[in-house]
Amino acid sequence: MTDIFDNKILCKKCDSKMQKAKIVKNGFLFRVMICPKCNEKIIHPVDEQEYHKFINLKNKEFKVKMRLVGNSYAVSIPKEIVLFMREQEKIMDNMVRLCFEDFGRLSLNFEELKKQR
Numbered sequence: 001m002t003d004i005f006d007n008k009i010l011c012k013k014c015d016s017k018m019q020k021a022k023i024v025k026n027g028f029l030f031r032v033m034i035c036p037k038c039n040e041k042i043i044h045p046v047d048e049q050e051y052h053k054f055i056n057l058k059n060k061e062f063k064v065k066m067r068l069v070g071n072s073y074a075v076s077i078p079k080e081i082v083l084f085m086r087e088q089e090k091i092m093d094n095m096v097r098l099c100f101e102d103f104g105r106l107s108l109n110f111e112e113l114k115k116q117r
């Protein structure tokens with residue numbers, strides 16, 4: 001698959017050849033083209049789109065049911081979250097860490113299982 005960033009891209013401000021780089025914003029990895037001269041940046045459109053998806057999903061509340069399975073309760077994680085994380089390659093394993101954070105609050109942690117892409 002060809003990527004648009006494999007093309008030669010000239011800075012719209014100073015006409016210099018832009019270079020590939022990666023930046024992290026809010027824990028999100030973006031592929032960017034940076035102008036070595038004036039620092040002008042172009043964010044990869046696919047990454048920008050993914051980021052907007054992430055912002056929309058983030059802090060969104062889902063009502064999920066608890067089911068009794070044997071001696072445990074099972075909660076379903078909405079498909080759109082799992083699909084998004086899969087796309088981001090953030091779930092490499094189906095094991096997660098679960099923590100009773102506070103009264104009325106449970107957290108699921110995928111972070112430790114994450115591999116850098």
Ligand SMILES: [Zn+2]
Binds near residue numbers: 037
């Ligand atoms: Zn420039």
